[in-house]
Amino acid sequence: MVAQRKRNREREQTERRRRTRWWVTGALALVVGFGLVLSQRGRDGARLASAAPERVGSLEVSATEIDLGEVPAGRWVSPTFRLRNVGAESVTITVPRQGVETLEGC
Known part of the structure; x- marks a missing residue:
């Protein structure tokens, strides 16, 4: 037991x-x-x-809102980019879409 x-x-x-x-x-x-x-x-x-950034274009900025318009939607890209209250002298937007593309506004 x-x-x-x-x-x-x-x-x-x-x-x-x-x-x-x-x-x-x-x-x-x-x-x-x-x-x-x-x-x-x-x-x-x-x-x-x-990755080496590729220059896409430049924008002249004087307003407080920049609308970059429609960008084709992809895996890593949202369809619209909008910046509000831009107070910087230059703006850099990086969009990873088959590499890195940079859009600069001065």
């Missing part, structure tokens, strides 16, 4: 350890997976930022 209880207790402890191992393994896999995804995004961003 005592030996039976001891074996049952050992079996339960073994099962508990096995379940804990699965949880730890799963959590570790999630952390590593998210880390890899974030590091890849960081590399992609650095690659885009280091």
Whole structure:
């Protein structure tokens, strides 16, 4: 009777350890997976930022609002860019679309 209880207790402890191992393994896999995804995004961003910018055009700015009009919507591009209350002497807009394009207004 005592030996039976001891074996049952050992079996339960073994099962508990096995379940804990699965949880730890799963959590570790999630952390590593998210880390890899974030590091890849960081590399992609650095690659885009280091690409040579291409000059698209210039704007003469005198108003407080600049509407750049419609830009074809793509994977990383929103359809409209609008700047409000532009107080800087120059404005740089970077649009990642198959590389980096820069539109500067002076």
